[in-house]
Amino acid sequence: MRHRLAELRGPDVPAKALDARALAALAANPGCRRRAILDGAGVDKAALAGALGAPSDYGQSQFALIRGNTFEARVKADGGAELLRLTRTLLDPAAEPPAGAAVPDLSAPGPEGRTARTALALREAVAAGGWTLLDHPMLALDVAGSPAFLEPDAVVVHPDGGWTVVEIKSFPMLDGSADPAKVGAAARQAAVYVLALEAVAARLTPPPAVRHEVLLVCPKDFSNLPTARAVDVRAQRAVTARQLDRLTRVETIAEELPEGTCFDPERPAGELTAAVDAVPAAYAPECLSSCELAFHCRERSRAADAVTRLGRPLRAELGGLGTVHEVLSAARGESGDPDDPVVAALRRAAALRAEALAAAADREAVPCP
Known part of the structure; x- marks a missing residue:
């Protein structure tokens, strides 16, 4: 199967690793077979979009990356002392102070080697007790039959053996609160790491507790000083697990190409256009903020007159009417079953619109006194 995936991305093209952000976006749109096969094969979707003539500006700017790396280095300075202090204060105040916490070396050749080294370090930390900080551990998660290697900012092992995911972001917390949309995105990303950690914990006896409250660390107000809040990701974890389970296995999609x-x-x-169009997509406006191929898929969706380009909620309301032409035709009474509730609602809406336009025209026709 790996040979087949290498053929799909190009025999001389290195695979692009899936990260948690991409997995969270993939889980949010499990019906998109196009993204599933491209991500599963390790295709660089940004380069692909550029080659198709529809480049996307999705992703972080270079400035944001530099700012984020600088802030993360500050948070983890002195052996992660401040990070561990925030973890204890917010998530484990009854535990012993984290002085002298262990920070194991997780270096190893290749992602498989780093994944094995991380699993060993977690097992050793549980056995040793006390506080342990794993800086950029490597985790593996099976996604549609293909392994994805994930690298959280940090994982903290508590003295009781519990594991906590740490997300470090460069957006600020103002007066103790942050942008809800950005916090939500961070929670969905952290939920992917929680799922991957649970897979590691399940192989230990007894399995350690993977905490569903993650630590979100951000700059305080307009400074570069770290502050944090606990974020419960149980809902995001459940949704992500369910959506990932729904993904069509990559080998099934590959066999149909x-x-x-x-x-x-x-x-x-x-x-290249023919290859991409050979795989069905499930475009929606939300893709513009989460997928490099969104502009290409939007153009194709417009060309196909698909109602999905207007949003998933509207598509769900329209039942079996899949194109804008079918919707307008049903509203005008030219097609559709009048007993269908969707068709009846469309015709009622069209009648109300016609009445409103006629009333407006009558008011304009009345001369001013």
Whole structure:
């Protein structure tokens, strides 16, 4: 199977690793077979979008990356003393102070080696007791039959053996609160790490507790000083697990593709377009903020007259009417079953609109006194 995935991205093209942000976006749109196969094969979707003539500005700016790395280094300075203090204060105030916490070396060759080294370090930390900080551990999660290697900012092992995911973000907490949309995105990303940690814990006897409250660390107000809050990700974890389970397995999608399909951005534009269009997509406006191929898929969705480009909630309301033409035709009474509640609602809405327009026209026709 790995050989087949290598053929799909191009034999000389290195695989692009899936991260938690991409997994969270994939889980939010489990019906998109196009994203599932591209992510599963390790295709660089940003390069692919550029080759298709529809580049996307999705992703962090270079400035944001530098600012985030600088803040993270400050949070983890002195062996993560401030990070561990925040963890104890917010999540485990009854535990002993984290002085002299262990910070194991997690270096190893390749993602598989780092994953094994992380699992060993977690097992040793539980056996030793006390506080342990794992800086950028490597975790593995099975996604649609393909392994994804994930790298959280940090994982803290508590003296009681429990594990906590730490998310470090560069957006500020003003007066103790942060942008809800950004906190929600961070929670969905952390939920992916929780799922991956649970897979590691399940292999230990007895399995340690993976805490569902993660530590979100951000700059305080307009300073570069760290502050934190506990974020309960149980809801996000449950949704993400359910959506990932719904994903069609990558090998199933690959078997349905025409022979010779390849997503190498160096291929001719016509071949590349045909390869991408061979895999069904499930475009929605939400993709613009979460997928590099969103502009290409939006163009295709518009060309197909699909109602999904207007949003998933509206698509759900329209039942079996899949195109804008079908919706307008049903509203005008040209097609559709009048006993269908969706068709009846559309015709009622069209009648009300016609009445409103007629009333407005009558008011405009009345001369001013």
